Amino acid sequence: EPEVTQTPSHQVTQMGQEVILRCVPISNHLYFYWYRQILGQKVEFLVSFYNNEISEKSEIFDDQFSVERPDGSNFTLKIRSTKLEDSAMYFCASRASTESSYNEQFFGPGTRLTVL
């Protein structure tokens, strides 16, 4: 069964460093998402991406964050200068299309980012 994969499973970085979190969505999906979950808190929406551009982003997704689909298969989240409060589990998700009245977002296993 197709699945969303994410690498690495755990990333440790120093404050101020850049990190790139990688996701491989399901191959025929068109919509891509990043969510994050700070330990003990809710899963929060960060950004959605469709047709090679951001379709919606949250207040969390400031200028330090960027997303890219560099090669038609990977979907990346870059944090330019990490802060302690960026420590969280980051989930990637993908969705087929909006043609059907309902369509499921499929989630990856997450990348745990620890900023020291």
Place this chain on the structure above:
Amino acid sequence: GEDVEQSLFLSVREGDSSVINCTYTDSSSTYLYWYKQEPGAGLQLLTYIFSNMDMKQDQRLTVLLNKKDKHLSLRIADTQTGDSAIYFCAESIRSTASKLTFGTGTRLQVTL
């Protein structure tokens, strides 16, 4: 804005029914979902309900929606140890992005 609330913890005995509750604030929610998260794994969709429905049953799972009170519940019949996980309620509004707004998650512990 959207807000989704859940109780944090529920403990049940194997074989009993579990009921996990959720309240939401956005009356324009189109779909409401239940996701399951097992340790080390991603979020797995269990079931969903469209906002014009009151109930949906899927094998051991029953979802009840009270639109007036903006209350959603998930009942798991004959709860098994393999049901131990964190259960997230989520809502979305039909749009191009259709982002999900999640609750805090309810940790279900199934005891023997």
